Amino acid sequence: MIAMKFGGSSVGSGERMVNVAKIIQSYISKKPVVVISALQGVTDTLLSLSDDFLHRRKEEGQKKLNQVGEKHFEIIREYIKDTKRASEIRKKIEELMTQLEEVAHGVYLLREFSPKSLALVSSFGERLSVPLLSGILQEMGTPAKDFDARQLVSTDDEFLSAGVDMKTTCSQFKKYVFPVWKKGVVPVITGFIGSCREGLTTTLGRGGSDYSGAIVGACFDAEEIWIWTDVSGIYSADPRIVPNAKGLSSVSYEEASEMSYFGAKVIHPKTMMPAVMKKIPIRIKNTFAPKDSGTLISKKTMTKGHPVQIVTAIKKLDLVSVQGSGMIGVPSISARIFSTVDRAKVHLFMYSQASSGYNMCLVTGNQESHRLKEMLECEFSHELKIGALDQIGILSSMSIVSVIGSGMRGTPGIAGAIFAALGDHSLNIMAIAQGSSQLNISMVIDESDADRAVKILHDAVILKHFENKVGS
């Protein structure tokens, strides 16, 4: 059996859904179980319309709400010709739109948009898309049934990035989905969402449908997990930034986790967890070029001759710096900094400390940096008062650019090539970190330089190796 996940770009319109349905039909002998995302752009629109309702822009919000409904109704009108089927699906979409409208008005009335409400609002994208694909499959003669993953994926109550209880989840899949699938019906399941013990809606984080695909694969002990998207696999850099990036035929789970964590949006970082647990390979494939072999993510890598696999960038970051002569050699300062980070519930993408101990840089999302700064100021109020610490600073609009590949281990000269290339182009590096696994060298640079840095590093540490190999 194959678990197949199709992303928003693959199901962006009725025509694309028909294309997806054809791909599913072509692999019907592999007994697929399908997971899909919301239609392209719908999750963003749901968040933006909620923001309109929250900030009293009711008319604008209502307009976007109607557009979301219309996008789905139009697909029914154009692609579901069987009148009984069309009316059943229309009824489902109407019910969901009524519920969505009620939630949006709740946001308006209460002037509240907590993580709990945010998770509920964003869940509508996948709940609206799934009946359409299952309807189109049926229309094309393939038995299919839509499932709402909130009845299947059991999570904790971290509403916007929920942790999954795999044991309960797998037993729910066995109970509800397995019997349907066994009869030869294709299950079409909402990606991205689950529910916590209290029955409230949770999400697995933005881009989390990939993770849902892997969860389904693990519960079914799939042969492979296929992530269908709009590019033919993982490239040596985001092809939108580096058009001559190379496709990677295979990467290890470890490399894929590192790449996605450091910004390769093509796969969600948590996707690898269920796959590693059950030793299931993941394949990234292109819905617009289904014959391309894509990238295989498994225990193996293709590092031979390619010490660096990929250059990535994460944007919208800030760098919070703590420094002062009073820090030197005082061990408890680091402990206090990290416990403050923990209390502030801030995600640290990277940190680095000067070996003198005089300076510590903490890199966080730009939405979180001011909260961290305030809490650090509170924690170190005494040291700031007596001048042992300087003011806690924030450098905003930063980016982390990373060079990743397991072949970097034991290959000398990579760091030298990186810094020489950036230096030659006068790009300023604010902080550097290298994991002890030597899988990754990351640098903090100004966000406005990020794309240029990715291109420069791609030329210097990836293309050079490809050229050397071809030339040798």
Ligand code: ADP
């Ligand atoms: P989906 O809607 O299928 O989930 P995403 O937009 O989440 O698709 O991911 C696919 C996109 O990821 C590609 O269009 C590409 O621009 C981007 N991307 C970023 N880095 C990489 C990379 N290294 N290789 C391939 N794609 C990448």
Ligand code: ASP
């Ligand atoms: N629809 C969700 C999002 O846009 C999940 C996904 O596409 O993977 O984040």
Ligand code: MG
């Ligand atoms: Mg995605």
